[in-house]
Amino acid sequence: MSRLIVASIGPASSVQDGGRYGAQRYGLTVSGAMDRLALAAANTLVGNEPLAAAVEIGPFGATFTAKDGAVRLAIAGAPRNADVAGRPVAMETSVTLKDGETLTLGFARGGAFTYLAIEGAIKGELVFGSLAVNARAGLGSPYPRPLQAGDELTVDAASGAPELRIEMPKPVSGPIRVVLGPQDDEFDDANKALFLDSEWKISATSDRMGYRLEGPAIKHLHGHNIVSDGTVNGSIQVPGNGAPIALMMDRGTSGGYPKIATVITADIGRLAQTSAGTAFRFKAVPMAEAQEEARKFQQLIRTLPDRLRSSDTVELNIEALSDANVAGYAVSAMDAGTWQVTAEP
């Protein structure tokens, strides 16, 4: 066994996996990676199951040091500068830290979440089938809270496997796709159009529970109280002030505001990686299209191993690099603190 020491890390960084399903009926939310595809890409690079537990790193920098042996890692997700002992490490590649070496990750350049997967995955005690941290409920393993400097992860010694890169499909661009409902009938046509036709920005006071949207105020037909009912990842609820909130992985399992629309599964990670202040739009798609996209998304995750390449064949992807630089050091969607949903249950 080796150890991976968290030498430094910013807020909003925690161990996450595919999430904790099966106990939402008791009010236990799902948690799990904000960008499932990036988690899967990082895990695939080091030979793990796609949704195995990895470190979800928030927008700030972080450093990790190998102890008691070598550790093989991979990074994917929000682009950032990365190096090991001065040697640059590209996003979407694996790298092996020798005993005592440190991986240094800079701030996210656009987006928020980068995933650090470790060969053999993070070990811990499963709670309802998951290691994902849910800080509010005191769940998650090996630490039931966000990671802090000084934390240690017990990991497998590096296998010595050759380093790999993964050739991901060109990122989807364009509007964030939604299916209208379940309570779109709580809004008149003008307000539904206002939601779909306006530019939105993600507020800096957003976190793993929800992304607050800045734009025009959306008005309700019959007031903002409905009888509390269930929520899903990507539910877009409209509270009394008319500023929609997209519910993310640490959402409450039920809520009492009308939900105008729901982000499609394939686009939740894209929304999660949209930087605060960046303008974007929503687009309503028919159910059949949303489900087809969901199936394609599942298929993409299943077939990620087919996209692995030897890292000897790395060619600089100039387009991706320039895209990343255009984004610049955008303010991230993550606030250093945590905001509370002030709504009553």
Place this chain on the structure above:
Amino acid sequence: MAATLPPPRLLPNGDSAVTVEFSRTIDDAANERVLALDKTLLATPIEGISETIPTYRSLLVHYDPGKIGFDALCEKLLPIAGRPLPPSTKARRWRIPVAYGGEHGIDLEDVAKALNTTPDDIVARHAGGDYRVAMIGFTPGWSYLSGLDKSLHMSRRQNPRLLTPAGTISIGGIQAGIQCLAAPSGWHLLGRTPVRTYQLHRNPTFLTEPGDRVTFFAIDHKTFEEQDRAAEAGEIIAERVDA
């Protein structure tokens, strides 16, 4: 009794969940249909459904669109949801101790003033109620109860509190609640219970289930302290009285 009940509304929640809605308002009859559908789907699962979440007036059904499409699922759900209710089985019944007022129920006096009565009278009306767990949600173990005495119905607070204590017993609108973890709340705080409706390493982890019956009884603050320690150590504390 009619052979079938009026059909529910089927409301999409994105590509992987559907809400089966029996009523737009809080209604015990609708809640019974929700729990009956939930029970049926647990007993005889439909391929592709991954999880169901009962709430007051609807059942949220999560499914895998890789296994079943929206239209096919709705076709299967509708006839089941329209079935007459099975004869009700005997509900579990819990007696839950509550330390009312003082530091544990900081809104008790204000509620009494607002309703032109005494704190003791509010306690008597709250503890005299026969409640039903209509749903569990928001945070782990948060049990929403129907059956609040009509004289205690009052609007939620104008300004929700950002943090209210673990074990809070509160009322809001026409509902009563048992809160397990510290959480934001806009309800009126009447007291605290040492009972944990959720405790990770205890068997059972979750104490209450939708459909359970609940009554409350008052304990003094010293008893609260003792029972709180015992509950922290894993004791259930709540008395099960249906057996």
